[in-house]
Amino acid sequence: MATDTGVTYASYLMVDDLLGLQVPKSEPQHPDELQFIVVHQASELWFKLILHDLDRVVEALGADDFELVTRLMARVNDCMDMVTTGLRSLQTLPPWSLHEFRGYLGTSSGLQSVQFREIELLGGIRDPRLRRVLDDTYPDTPEQLNRRARGQSVSDAHRAAAERAGLSSWEQLYVDSSAWGPLYLATEALMAFDRAFVRWRREHVTLIEGILGPRTRGSAGMALSYLIKTEEFRFFPYLWDVRHELTIRGDGELVGGPPARRDGA
Numbered sequence: 561m562a563t564d565t566g567v568t569y570a571s572y573l574m575v576d577d578l579l580g581l582q583v584p585k586s587e588p589q590h591p592d593e594l595q596f597i598v599v600h601q602a603s604e605l606w607f608k609l610i611l612h613d614l615d616r617v618v619e620a621l622g623a624d625d626f627e628l629v630t631r632l633m634a635r636v637n638d639c640m641d642m643v644t645t646g647l648r649s650l651q652t653l654p655p656w657s658l659h660e661f662r663g664y665l666g667t668s669s670g671l672q673s674v675q676f677r678e679i680e681l682l683g684g685i686r687d688p689r690l691r692r693v694l695d696d697t698y699p700d701t702p703e704q705l706n707r708r709a710r711g712q713s714v715s716d717a718h719r720a721a722a723e724r725a726g727l728s729s730w731e732q733l734y735v736d737s738s739a740w741g742p743l744y745l746a747t748e749a750l751m752a753f754d755r756a757f758v759r760w761r762r763e764h765v766t767l768i769e770g771i772l773g774p775r776t777r778g779s780a781g782m783a784l785s786y787l788i789k790t791e792e793f794r795f796f797p798y799l800w801d802v803r804h805e806l807t808i809r810g811d812g813e814l815v816g817g818p819p820a821r822r823d824g825a
């Protein structure tokens with residue numbers, strides 16, 4: 561293959577375009593606004609890669625290629641760690657700084673992040689509370705979200721692949737994990753994604769409480785209680801539930817707690 565000497569670091573990565581996309585709104589420019597923009601934009605870039613790889617994971621599950629699923633999910637999980645680390649860096653934002661430039665952000669809110677919603681839907685969350693938020697957020701739901709809501713989710717593809725592999729219960733997978741080698745590893749990589757997403761949700765709530773106070777309403781007027789409830793959302797609720805079965809089987813006792821979740825709702 562001929563090497564194109566005209567392609568440079570800057571031209572290939574379109575660095576000038578990229579670096580021109582951070583446009584603070586505050587006047588005079590608030591010194592902390594750039595971090596706020598960079599962390600959000602970087603999160604959107606990682607979301608883009610996560611979606612790209614989750615689409616490949618659905619395909620790989622359809623082809624019963626558990627090794628590829630495990631490899632792709634390792635990357636997806638690394639991406640989620642990046643997103644959470646970026647979020648964490650905003651802990652250094654002094655509360656008053658945010659108030660000094662928040663008024664310039666208008667009605668913009670993280671609720672409007674289409675890619676975040678795509679990840680929730682592609683992962684497999686079908687909770688009616690998410691549907692309501694989508695309806696409240698968008699006068700016309702963006703087409704890619706309708707497509708994601710109708711399409712096969714990672715969770716659907718995972719359950720179908722496990723059934724094809726002959727698994728009769730999730731408990732079986734954990735009790736005899738070595739017999740299920742590749743499926744077990746792929747399943748645990750998916751479980752790690754669920755954990756990583758919940759970790760982001762929890763850190764995001766803690767960040768908001770630490771900056772705006774625990775009784776705040778967001779720029780979209782939303783009380784924090786909704787975000788706290790979303791910490792219950794799971795892509796793979798059956799993988800969390802099976803831990804209950806294992807605890808009982810291991811002679812552990814389940815005391816109280818909400819009823820076990822059986823599906824994406």
Ligand code: HEM
Nearest residue numbers: 599600603650669670671673676768778779780781782790
């Ligand atoms: C100083 C940092 C941050 C603050 C104070 C903050 C605040 C909030 C608040 C109050 C909400 C509730 C909705 C509203 O009324 O606006 C929200 C939602 C949201 N934010 Fe943030 N946020 C911060 C950083 C981030 C970052 C870095 C991201 C990365 C993309 C992000 C993504 C989101 C998303 C996706 C939602 C909707 C979550 C859901 O519906 O489950 N936020 N944020």
